[in-house]
């Protein structure tokens with residue numbers, strides 16, 4: 001049986017399983033419901049409160065091909081499955097603390113040139129992004 005580290009194994013896979021962050025999950029669900037997606041979202045807060053978790057659920061849900069009536073990802077369609085198995089070409093996570101040069105971002109742009117296979121949106125998550133990284137967004 002494949003070993004999965006506990007932080008990944010127990011990471012919530014739906015908005016409803018995120019504890020104590022209703023203000024965030026409801027806001028994200030409403031954005032999906034009203035089809036008003038911004039081109040970028042900032043998840044700010046102390047360590048370990050669910051920023052990456054919420055970003056990943058959001059990415060998966062907006063790409064789900066069979067979204068539930070409660071605006072949750074189905075976790076069964078090809079897009080959800082590839083997200084859950086970390087095989088999706090449409091989600092890119094990058095540690096902005098160590099990938100902090102304009103060239104790093106140019107490489108990222110090259111990666112996201114591949115058009116989405118099933119999904120509609122390419123989602124990029126930059127973690128540990130701080131205000132002094134603003135110049136990194138210039139190549140976008």
Ligand SMILES: Nc1ncnc2c1ncn2[C@@H]1O[C@H](COP(=O)(O)OP(=O)(O)OP(=O)(O)O)[C@@H](O)[C@H]1O
Nearest residue numbers: 007010011012018019046047048049050051052053
């Ligand atoms: N609100 C929450 N509800 C349920 N589980 C949570 C919640 N917040 C964090 N966790 C759990 O804690 C682990 C770490 O969460 P996550 O990586 O999303 O935190 P983070 O805010 O991105 O932290 P960091 O600041 O270190 O990047 C995850 O595996 C997840 O299972």
Ligand SMILES: [Mg+2]
Nearest residue numbers: 051052053127
């Ligand atoms: Mg994080």
Ligand SMILES: [Zn+2]
Nearest residue numbers: 064074077080
């Ligand atoms: Zn799905």
